Amino acid sequence: MKSRFGFIFLYLLVAGSVKSVTFEQVLDSITPSSYEYMHTNLFVGDGMNRGFTGDLDGSIPRVPAYQHDDARDFIFNQFQEFGLDTSLDPFWFTRSYGATTYIYTNCNNVVAIQPGLATNAQWFIVGAHYDSVDPGQFSELSPGADDNASGVAAVLELARTLGAYHFRHNIIYIAFDAEEKGLQGAWHFVDTHTTNDPLLTNVIQRADVGGVLSLDMLAYNPPGPNQDRVRIYGGNSSSNAPVQAALREALLAWTPIDVVHSGSIAASDHHPFHARGMDACLLIEYNVWSNPHYHRTTDSVDTPDYIDYVYATELTRGVAAYLMYEAGILLPPTLSIVVDDPQDRIQLRWTAQSNATYRIDYADELQLITTWHPLGVVTNDAGAAIVEWEGPRSGINQRFYRVEYLYEP
Ligand SMILES: [Zn+2]
Structure with missing residues (x-):
């Protein structure tokens, strides 16, 4: 005709x-050099720390110290620069070590919201803790380059790249505080800002949460038979929980990283979400259990042959692909x-x-x-x-x- x-x-x-713009082009905007920029601005060198300090006899509240609040401010300013609705989420808590109970104050999660365009948008939450273990009687002065500036850099890189697009569903990028003190920031967020009560407004309905990812230790990838592998832990023992399966699928489809379902663990920020009935999982380097620098002064960007930016960037790409699928990116x-x-x-x-x-x-x-x-x-x-x-x-x-x-x- x-x-x-x-x-x-x-x-x-x-x-x-x-x-x-194609799906692949969005992923390709996540680069090792940009990831490295985020990471090295989180105070990850020898002698640095994002923990707490104060009197060790428990008489005076312990407060953020060293580079803790500098890192918090960098995260906040980056989220804002990416055009996201950014706020501090303040809290305090008590925690006992031995016979002594300590008060921790001036804690802050950093929360950035990217509203979805769908009428009944779900929530997808990707978070990483920015605090590190503190020096003193509790542990060594650890810069936490891997645990967990590596996860925070991934969250920042996701916010930078995905924040430039529209999505069907809401995305929350969050840097949790005080994970090393018992997942305090995540517990605070879950118990303050999510609910099962349908009559409550201005909080997230847990039934509307489509998936929660905790990114915790993404950059240690030593040579050997377990190189270029990653673990997914559920909040339960089922490897078929939707969020685990979808994350695995995205990593296998878009990265050269092999994925190992490793069962169930409660020791990261996905746990409070799972405990309150949301579908949540943890993404963590395969070699975490043999990482010689874990919670040590040598968990530093200055330790030779330690932080692997290419590996961490691949993991970030996999998480981006998960969010693009599940939260429904709307490419122009x-x-x-x-x-x-x-x-x-x-x-x-x-x-x-x-x-x-x-x-x-x-x-x-x-x-x-x-x-x-x-x-x-x-x-x-x-x-x-x-x-x-x-x-x-x-x-x-x-x-x-x-x-x-x-x-x-
Ligand atoms: Zn950690």
Whole structure:
């Protein structure tokens, strides 16, 4: 059949929102050098620490010390720079060591929220603790380069790259405090900001949480038969919990890392979420149990042949792929445009994602703040498919078009 578009232009698109981006390109924006930048800004060198200090007889509250709050501020500022809704989540707690009970104050989780566009959006939570074990009678002065600046750098890199896109579902990026004191930050978050009570508002309904990941120790990857492997621990013994299976699938599909389901463990920030009925798991380096620098002064970026940025970046890519699948990234569509001048008609064609609605706009000219005028709406009720919109062009000056995923506010 002869096209009735006898006189055809294919416009090169200049509208910023209509660039071509693929799933793989998003993953490729996660790089070892960018990961390293995040990591080395978390105070991970010899002599540094993100723990607490204070009187050891328990008479005076223990407070954050050394580089703890500097790291907190770096995380906060990065989240804000990525355009995320960022806040501190303050708390305090008591904890006993031997016969002495200590009060810990001035603790803060750092929380960044990326709202999803779907009407009944679920929540996906990816977190890592930024505190390290503190010096004194409790343990050595450990910089915590692996435990757990490596997980925090991954969360920051995820926020930097994924934060630039729209998603169907909500994502929370969180840096937990006081994990080394008994998962205190995660317990605080779960018991303060999530609920089973459907009448409570301004808190997260636990039934709406689609998955929770704790990233804890991602950068020790020594040579040997267990190199380039990673462990997933559930909050229960089932390797078939949806979050574990989906994370494993994403890692195997998009990284060269081998994945080993390692059963159940309670010793990281996924545990409070799991204990309150949410689907949560832990991602951790395979060689964690033979890491000679664990909780030592040598858990430092200055220890030779220790921190493996390529490995940690691969793990970060796998987590990104998990979030892109499960939280439903909405990649900007690539448009092809056909204009029929004599008939004063235009046809726009793009690949729509499944069950998505798009709004088509035009502009007479592009400016710093462009005025866009609505042209129409197209809904794709099926799987991913090429869809098109056709309508009157009505005016030689209408040169700029864009198609955007439409959502109900
Ligand atoms: Zn840890």
